[in-house]
Amino acid sequence: MTILQLPARWSTARRATRFFATVSDRPFDRPRIPQTVIEKVEALKAKGLTSPYLKSFVVARINPIRFRPKDAAPLSFDEVLDRMTKAAEKMNAEKIKVEDLAKSGGAPEESG
Numbered sequence: 001m002t003i004l005q006l007p008a009r010w011s012t013a014r015r016a017t018r019f020f021a022t023v024s025d026r027p028f029d030r031p032r033i034p035q036t037v038i039e040k041v042e043a044l045k046a047k048g049l050t051s052p053y054l055k056s057f058v059v060a061r062i063n064p065i066r067f068r069p070k071d072a073a074p075l076s077f078d079e080v081l082d083r084m085t086k087a088a089e090k091m092n093a094e095k096i097k098v099e100d101l102a103k104s105g106g107a108p109e110e111s112g
Helices: 012-023 033-046 054-061 077-090 098-103
Strands: none
Touching: 033 054, 033 077, 054 098
């Protein structure tokens, strides 16, 4: 089952809850990932980084398949959530530089 196979009239939250409940072995509780991502984005904004791509930057940083060998075994759904959660919690906003954001294509243009 994919999330797209669930009825379109259902809200996204309801479809996501049903989908996560079917693919995960553990009882469904909303993953902490969205809240952690929001906290990291706010920390970057507090540091002075301003870009409409901050959330995408943070999500790319916690990508569970980042730096995985191509021949590695696929991750289970629970492993993906665990890895993303750990990466998000471990991410230190103080170590992020404007240059890092610029490399990802998300730094604002300098006026001048």
